[in-house]
Amino acid sequence: MATATLSESNSSAPSVGGPLLGDAEFQFMRDFVYQHCGISLGEQKRQLVQGRLLRRLRALGLRDFAAYCELLRREPEGELGELASVISTNVTSFFREMHHYDLLINELLPRWLExxxxxxxxxxxxxxxxxGEEPYALAMVLAEALERTKSTVDARILATDLSPQALETARAGTYPLERMGGVSEARRNRWFLRGEGSYEGWACVHPRLRELVTIQPLNLLHEWPMRGPFDAIFCRNVVIYFDKPTKQRLFERYAGLVEQGGYLFLGHSESMYGLSDSFELVGRTVYRKRAS
Structure with missing residues (x-):
């Protein structure tokens, strides 16, 4: 029986699922992803990257990974969002980590509006x-606070992401009912329009929430067009993909955009310990900007 080995020049060798991701192509992608996304891909991620990118190769009509790498060299910005969507996992839900929303509802929003x-x-x-589940959940508690206090404060939520597919879903604002487990019945009735006919089993966010939320593409490692200041930044389950230097740079950039005494919210498995002196821990993955 003949055997074959995978070498740098063997990226297009056939396999059951399609072409193989060779050493040279994987190293190029590792460097590319780190440079443009701040994400470190370990060797153990090779099979995952290969499997997920095969669909992208087919969609683009490319023969192998060498051709895909050439596309990245030629049009890095044009394909970056699609690549980021492939290598990252968009796991989210409405009112995930409810203690963050409780803090907003019970303390921060009433204080800020006053x-x-x-x-x-x-x-x-x-x-x-x-x-989009996170910004729309934020919009719900913000809209409720504005109504409760009869406030006319100019209040807005900026929502950004690198993934074109994720942003498309966020802009549509339409979700299957099974994705709405974190939304109370009262909020479902108040803030969602239930689908009928071909949209049975789906719900669309209320126009009022759309008024409060601006959705834009943004690479956190590139230039930021907004100047702030922000009262709070939610960056949850994002920095888990970054290495320490990237996290440090990102946290300092956040500090430059947060109001004095403003807040930064991280995910349940994330921490700023040893990464920034600009914030102090004041709750479960809740940080407040220190006085300068």
Whole structure:
């Protein structure tokens, strides 16, 4: 029986699922992803990357991974969002980590609305908004606070992500009912329009929530067009993909955009310990910007 080995020049060798990802192509992708996304791909991720990118190769009509790498060299920005969608996992839900929303509802939003009632602006950034559940959940509690206090404060939520597919879902604002387990019955009735006919089993966010949320593409490692300041930044389950230097740079950039005394919210498995002196821990993965 003949045997074959995978070498740098053997990236197009046939396999049951399609072409193989060779050493040279995988190393190029590792360097490319780290440079443009800040994500470190270990050797153990090779099979995962190969499997997920095969669908992308077929969609683009490319023969092998060498051709895909050439596309990245030729049009890095044009394909970056699609590549990021492939290698990252967009796992999110409405009102995930409810203690963050409780803090907003019970303490932060009432305080901010009172402080800004004579002309201030309230701004929250959902950085890494994925398919939109997080910013729309934020919009629900914000809209409720505005109604409850009869506030006319200029309040907005910015939602950004690198993935074109995730942003498309977020802009559509339409979700299957089974994805809405974290939304109470009262909020479902208040903030969602239930689908009928061919849209049976789906729900669309209320126009009021769309008014509060601006959705834009953004690479966190590139230039940021917004200048802030933000009262709070939600960057949850995003920095788990980054190495320490990338996290440090990102946290300092956040510090430059957060109001004095403003807040940064991280995911349940994330921490700023030893990474930034600009914030202090004040709750479960809740950080407040220190006084300068």
């Amino acid at each position: 402080e800004k009632k004579h002309g201030g602006r309230l701004r929250i950034w959902s950085a890494g908004c994925s398919t």
